[in-house]
Amino acid sequence: MKAELLFHQRIDYDDGAIVEMVLWRVKSPVPPSTHGLKYSLFYGRPGVREVGYDNERGKGDHRHFQGVETAYRFSTVERLMADFWRDVKRLRGNQ
Numbered sequence: 001m002k003a004e005l006l007f008h009q010r011i012d013y014d015d016g017a018i019v020e021m022v023l024w025r026v027k028s029p030v031p032p033s034t035h036g037l038k039y040s041l042f043y044g045r046p047g048v049r050e051v052g053y054d055n056e057r058g059k060g061d062h063r064h065f066q067g068v069e070t071a072y073r074f075s076t077v078e079r080l081m082a083d084f085w086r087d088v089k090r091l092r093g094n095q
Helices: 077-092
Strands: 004-012 018-025 037-045 048-056 060-065 068-071
Touching: 018 077, 037 077, 048 077, 060 077
Parallel strands: none
Antiparallel strands: 004 018, 018 037, 037 048, 048 060, 060 068
């Protein structure tokens, strides 16, 4: 089974900012993650990531926020989306 695309959305804001969210189901976890999802959530402008949540081989689940990368504890897709949108709203000034 190849990766199955579960969700993809892109939002282009009038001020040039972009949100792009992609979520796949994978046949086996992306190590060291232990869940069966691969995801990439992005907020920023072309060439500038201000907020990002993703999991990649060798790094696992992690968060990027204004140039700082930290580990992220994945629990559910709903929590992931809520955390991502909280960060985006914080930067856009509409908490």
